[in-house]
Amino acid sequence: MTQLFGIPVAVILGQLMLGLVNGSFYAMLSLGLAVIFGLMRVVNFAHGAFYALGAFAALLGLQKLGIGYWPALVLAPLAVGALGILVERLLLRHLYQLDPLYGLLLTFGLALMVEGSLHQLFGSSGESYPVPAQLQGVFNLGFMILPIYRAWVILASIIVCFSTWFVIERTRLGATLRAATENAPLLQAFGVNVPLLVAATYGGGVALAALAGVLSAPVILVNSDMGSSLVVVVFAVVVIGGMGSILGSIVSGLALGMIEGLTKVAYPEASNIVVFVIMALVLILRPAGLFGRE
Amino acid sequence: MSVSLSRTFYLLAGLFALAVPLLGIYPVFMMKLLCFAMFACAFNLLLGFSGMLSFGHAAFFGAAGYVTGWLASVHGWGTLPAILAGTAASALLGLLIGAIAIRRRGIYFAMITMALAQLVYFVCLEAPFTGGENGLQGVPRGTLLGLVPLKSDVAMYYLVLAAFVAVFVFIRRVVHSPFGQVLKAIRENEPRAISLGYEIDRYKLVAFVLSATLAGLAGSLKALVLGFATLSDVLQANSGEVILMTLVGGTGTFFGPVAGAAIVVTLQEYLSDLVGGWVTVIIGAVFVACVLLFRRGIVGELAALRRRR
Numbered sequence: 122m123t124q125l126f127g128i129p130v131a132v133i134l135g136q137l138m139l140g141l142v143n144g145s146f147y148a149m150l151s152l153g154l155a156v157i158f159g160l161m162r163v164v165n166f167a168h169g170a171f172y173a174l175g176a177f178a179a180l181l182g183l184q185k186l187g188i189g190y191w192p193a194l195v196l197a198p199l200a201v202g203a204l205g206i207l208v209e210r211l212l213l214r215h216l217y218q219l220d221p222l223y224g225l226l227l228t229f230g231l232a233l234m235v236e237g238s239l240h241q242l243f244g245s246s247g248e249s250y251p252v253p254a255q256l257q258g259v260f261n262l263g264f265m266i267l268p269i270y271r272a273w274v275i276l277a278s279i280i281v282c283f284s285t286w287f288v289i290e291r292t293r294l295g296a297t298l299r300a301a302t303e304n305a306p307l308l309q310a311f312g313v314n315v316p317l318l319v320a321a322t323y324g325g326g327v328a329l330a331a332l333a334g335v336l337s338a339p340v341i342l343v344n345s346d347m348g349s350s351l352v353v354v355v356f357a358v359v360v361i362g363g364m365g366s367i368l369g370s371i372v373s374g375l376a377l378g379m380i381e382g383l384t385k386v387a388y389p390e391a392s393n394i395v396v397f398v399i400m401a402l403v404l405i406l407r408p409a410g411l412f413g414r415e
Numbered sequence: 416m417s418v419s420l421s422r423t424f425y426l427l428a429g430l431f432a433l434a435v436p437l438l439g440i441y442p443v444f445m446m447k448l449l450c451f452a453m454f455a456c457a458f459n460l461l462l463g464f465s466g467m468l469s470f471g472h473a474a475f476f477g478a479a480g481y482v483t484g485w486l487a488s489v490h491g492w493g494t495l496p497a498i499l500a501g502t503a504a505s506a507l508l509g510l511l512i513g514a515i516a517i518r519r520r521g522i523y524f525a526m527i528t529m530a531l532a533q534l535v536y537f538v539c540l541e542a543p544f545t546g547g548e549n550g551l552q553g554v555p556r557g558t559l560l561g562l563v564p565l566k567s568d569v570a571m572y573y574l575v576l577a578a579f580v581a582v583f584v585f586i587r588r589v590v591h592s593p594f595g596q597v598l599k600a601i602r603e604n605e606p607r608a609i610s611l612g613y614e615i616d617r618y619k620l621v622a623f624v625l626s627a628t629l630a631g632l633a634g635s636l637k638a639l640v641l642g643f644a645t646l647s648d649v650l651q652a653n654s655g656e657v658i659l660m661t662l663v664g665g666t667g668t669f670f671g672p673v674a675g676a677a678i679v680v681t682l683q684e685y686l687s688d689l690v691g692g693w694v695t696v697i698i699g700a701v702f703v704a705c706v707l708l709f710r711r712g713i714v715g716e717l718a719a720l721r722r723r724r
Contacts, residue, residue: 164522215707221522222468223706226662229655230702237695353651357530360523390541397534401515404527408518 128386135265136382142271142340144378145278146333150355151362151370152282153329156289158364160302160322163213163224168355169348170235171327174201175334176343177239180250190253190339197335198328205327209320232349239345247344274336281332282371289367298322357400362412369412424670432576442568443640448680449579450637455660455672456586457629462658463667464590465622466602467517470525471532472630472657474512475505477649478535479631480638484554485544487639494557494565494639501635502628508535509627510620517619520605529651536649550645554638565639575636582629587669589625598622630657652695659698662705665712674714 123130150168157165178197182188188196208231216223256270289295300308301318309315334348341347355374362373377396384395391398403411431438435445454476461467483501486492492500512535516527539545546552556565565571589595601608601615608615638644647653656679664675679698687694709716 164526212703212707219710222525223710225468225470225522225525226658227703227706229658230699230706233652233655233699233702234696235699237693237699241692241696349651353529353533356526357533360519360526360530364523393537393541394534397530400527400530401534404515404518 126387131264133383133386136386137379138262138265138267138271138382140379140382140385141375142274142378143381144375145275146337146351146374147355147358147378148282148371148374149278149333149336150330150351151358151374152285152367153326153333154355154359155362155364155367155370156285156329157323157326159367160298161213161217161224161319162221163216163228163323164221164356165323165326166225166228166352167208167231167235168228168327168330169350169352170232171201171205171330171348172334172337172351173239173343173345173348174204174235175331176250176338176347177243177334178331179335179338180248180343183250190335194332194335198331201331201334202324202328206320206324208327209323213323214316214319232352236345236349243345245344245346247342247347250338250343252339270339274340277336278333281329285329286367286371354396357396361396361400361403361410363410366410366412369410373411436569436572442572444680444684446568446572446575446640447637448677449575450633450640451657451660451680452673452676453579453582453633453636454630454657455664455676456582456669457626457633458657459661459666459668459672460586460589460629461622461626462661463671464595464602465598465619465626467520467619467623468525468658469516469528469623469626469654470651470658471512471528471530471535471654472627473649473651473653474532474535475509475627475630476634476637476653476657477539477644477646478508479505479634480644480648481539481545481551483635484551484638484644487557488551488554489544492557494559497557498632498635498639501638502631505631505634506624506628509624509631513620513623513627517616517623529654532649532654533651536646536651539646539649545644548646550643551638552643554642554644556639556642571640575640578632578636582632583669583673586629590669594618594621655702656698659702659705661712662710663701663712665715665718668712668714668718671712671714675712678713 125133150172154165154168157163175197178200179190179193182193182196183190212227212231213224216227252268252270256273258269260267260269260272289298297308297313298318301313301315305315337347358374358377359370361377362369364370377399380399381392381395384392436442454472458469458472461469479501481501482504483497486500487494487497512528512531515531516524519527540547556571558564559570559574563570565574597608597613597618600611601613601618605615634648637648660675660679661672662675663678664673665671682697682701683694686697690697705712711719
């Protein structure tokens with residue numbers, strides 16, 4: 122068998138593929154963070170909590186109401202997005218005139234409330250979500266066995282990421298959004314309902330997190346901590362990519378997932394920390410982030 | 416607060432603190448409270464007086480506890496050397512993390528400190544000397560300078576109290592020193608401080624290391640008081656709690672973090688009996704309420720009220 126640095130190439134490719142699956146989640150989550158931050162200057166710490174809520178919504182929908190995977194893929198993000206709009210209107214709205222740090226602190230408190238409640242209501246053990254019938258089975262790629270569901274996660278995330286990018290960079294709605302980022306009062310003077318736009322953006326960003334949550338439900342154990350451990354990694358991804366950049370967050374999310382996968386082959390003990398180490402290196406060499414402008 | 420009033424207040428607070436063992440208050444609880452108060456004061460030096468929000472201070476608090484606990488239990492170090500080594504370790508860690516984090520400011524600074532603290536958490540989880548998930552158990556308190564056995568809670572209490580008073584006075588001195596004034600200038604208007612010729616990165620780094628060192632002292636003492644060092648001290652949740660203590664009490668006030676620590680530690684102690692795991696939810700709600708309703712914190716609001724009258 123072919124080897125690279127004494128490691129079979131098949132093993133490396135396999136871990137790269139698994140890393141790409143994780144990277145898909147990083148990309149979707151950091152994308153939502155970037156969209157929210159771009160318009161609202163709020164670092165949404167509750168992003169991980171909304172991700173968990175998405176997964177729990179899918180799980181409960183299946184167990185209590187018999188809602189299957191495919192409807193859940195649409196319904197769970199809608200429900201969580203609506204909750205996000207509520208959060209923006211009731212809480213976050215009051216903080217826009219203040220230091221952005223207050224937004225971070227408020228959403229941190231929110232994350233504690235959501236994750237604490239999930240923990241109390243559903244325990245800490247976690248439950249598995251069945252893989253939908255259409256996506257069961259595996260692809261044999263020769264160098265590895267790839268479960269169809271994981272391939273679907275990669276595909277779905279790439280579709281979601283690039284359509285978000287397309288909407289923001291190439292459509293009229295996106296142009297309005299970017300105008301609000303540049304100069305909200307002026308845009309409002311032109312008759313655009315900016316507060317509505319802001320609420321919808323937060324709802325949309327949060328819905329992206331929930332969608333990632335539903336997609337992840339069949340791959341991981343659905344539990345109350347699933348978001349809090351992920352959100353710190355996503356923060357590091359965002360610092361590496363530079364938070365202002367949509368494309369930057371997608372690319373760095375996918376790339377860091379693969380690097381993490383490679384580390385699992387080369388030096389498994391470091392796979393948990395490699396993203397943070399890279400973040401430190403990037404900050405030393407290029408403080409504004411790889412795709413950031415400052 | 417006017418000078419005479421604040422003197423009276425500190426006199427009363429001091430008398431109360433000295434009398435605690437006589438009042439029948441559980442000394443271990445008071446020691447824990449003082450350690451967290453020290454931690455919050457150290458954190459406030461950074462947030463309140465230098466304008467930097469660190470979301471990773473648990474790393475310094477927890478790592479110092481591990482070093483102290485490891486040296487005292489496995490290597491049989493004396494009390495003071497173990498405390499000093501733990502504190503020095505967090506100073507070094509503060510230098511490393513601070514040097515990276517001060518390259519960005521504001522929310523980025525917060526996210527970077529959080530990520531680096533998570534790195535420290537994973538190191539503590541996997542390093543050979545931390546006992547992994549179990550942590551270090553049975554850390555001995557030892558004997559102070561070979562004279563005073565600290566096994567007695569009362570003796571230990573007075574040691575912790577002395578350390579707390581020293582930290583409190585030291586922070587006041589730092590804030591009122593020319594160095595502290597420059598930090599304040601950087602907090603208020605960074606470009607102007609640069610244009611006045613201050614090397615602001617150096618000032619920020621020193622402030623960061625000082626804060627990390629004092630947080631480490633608090634962590635070292637806590638490990639000795641409770642006799643163990645575990646992962647819960649390095650957790651992100653702990654970084655969040657120290658922010659909450661400072662915020663509830665009053666950011667940028669001297670006594671605020673102490674009041675905040677007292678409130679949060681007491682809440683946790685008594686509420687967890689009443690409502691169990693819902694404590695996290697309540698803490699989160701307090702956080703949200705603080706940010707929305709009283710950003711100046713209790714001490715800050717009281718001071719503002721007095722000024723208005």
